[in-house]
Amino acid sequence: xxxxxxxxxxxxxxxxxxxxxxxxxxxxxxxxxxxxxxxxxxxxxxxxxxxxxxxxxxxxxxxxxxxxxxxxxxxxxxxxxxxxxxxxxxxxxxxxxxxxxxxxxxxxxxxxxxxxxxxxxxxxxxxxxxxxxxxxxxxxxxxx
Numbered sequence: 357x358x359x360x361x362x363x364x365x366x367x368x369x370x371x372x373x374x375x376x377x378x379x380x381x382x383x384x385x386x387x388x389x390x391x392x393x394x395x396x397x398x399x400x401x402x403x404x405x406x407x408x409x410x411x412x413x414x415x416x417x418x419x420x421x422x423x424x425x426x427x428x429x430x431x432x433x434x435x436x437x438x439x440x441x442x443x444x445x446x447x448x449x450x451x452x453x454x455x456x457x458x459x460x461x462x463x464x465x466x467x468x469x470x471x472x473x474x475x476x477x478x479x480x481x482x483x484x485x486x487x488x489x490x491x492x493x494x495x496x497x498x499x500x
Contacts, residue, residue: 376442376490380416380435381405386459386499389420394427411437411444418459418498431475433463433496436484443488448475450482462500468492474500 382391382403393401395414400406416433417423423430429451436445446463464472468489473481 377407377409378411378444378491379405379407379493380412380414381493381495382416383495383497384418384499385497386418386420389418389498391496391498392417392419392427397426410442411435413437415449416496418461420459431459431461431480433461435494438486438488442490443486444492444494445484445486446471446473446494447482447484448473448480450475450480459498460500462497464495464497465489466493466495476500 380393380401382401382405384391384403391401391403392399393406393414393416395412400412400414412435414435415427416435417427417430420430431448431450434447434449437443438445448461448463460474460476462472462474465485465487469487469492471485471487473485
């Protein structure tokens, strides 16, 4: 006879095993700067791929020396988890002119979602792109 504790342990193991895994990767075509993934005051990545169980609430920007420590005065990709658990909303935020002409950036979902957005100078859409695929990834490209 299976005990109650065994059933609970199996259920917890199934939930943990089913957690979504997401990777945020960077392509820097600029030849300068450091791709930075920042969550609050914590740097999650400085150019390498970042993988986590669940989407981080974070911003990504190219630190060129002219950006503030938290991405101020630079174009950045805003990554916001949604209430669905595995979902995320991503958009590009641009500083006001004349700073808005600093570089270009693109993001694209892979592995389950096909949403993408590109920002070149002042030509940027500000509508968030959402993805609810459990194991989707996000590629961010600077200087597109």
